[in-house]
């Protein structure tokens with residue numbers, strides 16, 4: 001048995017291992033899977049199953065753009081934020097991690113793009129091998145012609161491109177129900193300590209190493225000594241732990257810790273109205289075999305360069321009539337009641353519109369709750385019958401890359417948590433280029449469809465910016481300590497045995513969801529640690 005609970009640890013115990021991994025989210029777990037020949041301790045601040053008391057440790061204060069609700073964008077539990085994620089998979093493109101002279105001279109990641117492509121493939125094979133063979137597997141399906149007039153009209157203008165998005169039919173939550181997670185926490189080389197939070201680092205300034213780390217639970221404190229320490233606590237907590245420990249050493253300081261905090265700004269830009277009937281297409285999403293895929297609209301690299309803007313994409317999401325949306329919401333509510341054994345569903349069959357109901361089941365439900373057999377059936381029906389969908393308006397839901405901004409940051413509050421650690425303040429800041437990017441995106445749609453016979457774009461006057469729960473950038477990679485916190489191998493610049501994994505090391509965020517890059521980078525770190533621990 002390698003899962004260790006609080007009561008199985010003696011007060012003030014001293015434990016030793018080769019590698020201490022702090023945090024059991026996707027990043028910590030993927031990393032552990034590449035180190036199966038090493039003696040590992042993995043500590044997790046939450047429990048194996050959700051416990052609301054542990055969530056108090058996530059309390060934050062927000063200044064700047066405040067849109068995320070406290071505790072809803074992260075979870076302290078085995079699997080971390082992946083317990084909440086939608087498992088949408090996207091890959092950064094070369095442009096997004098390279099020098100872009102039109103926005104900033106300091107964007108590029110300190111390694112070659114081809115390296116990350118290699119790790120994307122490995123990450124898909126490692127985590128989803130029952131679902132997909134590799135990234136090329138998707139491409140073969142995307143080649144099939146599922147373009148409707150929508151795609152053709154939009155592509156007529158050379159400034160528009162499409163992006164690819166994928167979801168496996170079964171969401172990998174890295175939690176107690178996941179085969180992947182169970183294999184990790186039950187493996188012989190690894191001890192998993194649940195409900196223990198890393199707090200204080202014992203740093204030896206002379207040897208530039210961490211000697212040990214104090215970990216605490218409600219009733220126990222213990223010390224763990226390792227050859228290598230890896231922080232994989234998510235972008236907010238990685239920065240918070242480092243900042244809390246700055247006072248313990250003269251060398252453990254770096255002006256970039258907590259800085260360049262990034263998320264993906266999301267905005268509904270307006271409504272695209274079609275004057276022609278719409279059929280199912282790549283842009284609206286295809287639920288296929290054992291995964292879903294979808295295209296989104298983005299602006300070409302040439303246009304980004306010309307307008308000096310960042311990368312961004314927009315989904316076209318169906319807008320049903322109010323009554324149809326309410327009918328669907330009520331149906332879902334009654335269905336959930338049945339699934340949770342909270343009573344028999346009270347469905348008013350007179351109000352049900354079959355066509356609109358099935359369309360919304362297919363187009364709106366996320367992979368977490370939709371059923372792949374039903375989806376395959378609905379898709380086949382849509383395709384065979386040359387079916388026209390019943391809506392003619394679509395929301396243009398935009399998500400953009402955030403400019404890496406030194407003033408967008410995590411710093412410490414005077415308030416302390418139960419382990420006497422200062423809590424985090426998040427100051428999420430966007431700058432001029434972020435606003436310019438969404439204005440240009442709207443302009444293109446407005447200009448493009450001004451004289452279009454089939455499509456018309458009505459821009460919202462008031463646009464609300466929200467985040468995407470994609471925290472990143474607070475311990476960014478850099479060639480030297482003046483410009484970032486970790487080196488190209490994710491090692492803290494001034495400490496020989498401290499590494500950081502997860503989105504916090506990203507130098508730029510691209511406009512894509514971070515999970516696949518997070519796991520690709522964790523594999524890369526695992527291989528590096530194998531080399532140095534030989």
Ligand SMILES: Cc1cc2nc3c(=O)[nH]c(=O)nc-3n(C[C@H](O)[C@H](O)[C@H](O)COP(=O)(O)OP(=O)(O)OC[C@H]3O[C@@H](n4cnc5c(N)ncnc54)[C@H](O)[C@@H]3O)c2cc1C
Nearest residue numbers: 023025026027045076080081086087088198234502513515
């Ligand atoms: C609602 C939502 C939807 C999302 N959808 C998508 C999506 O569709 N596609 C995508 O690519 N990304 C998505 N993301 C983002 C993605 O889920 C995260 O980027 C990713 O899961 C981060 O993984 P991580 O392991 O780096 O960090 P986390 O998942 O945050 O894991 C960190 C772990 O460390 C533990 N911990 C923290 N501090 C300590 C400490 N001091 N001591 C010990 N343990 C500690 C935490 O309890 C946690 O379990 C979504 C996120 C959310 C919240």
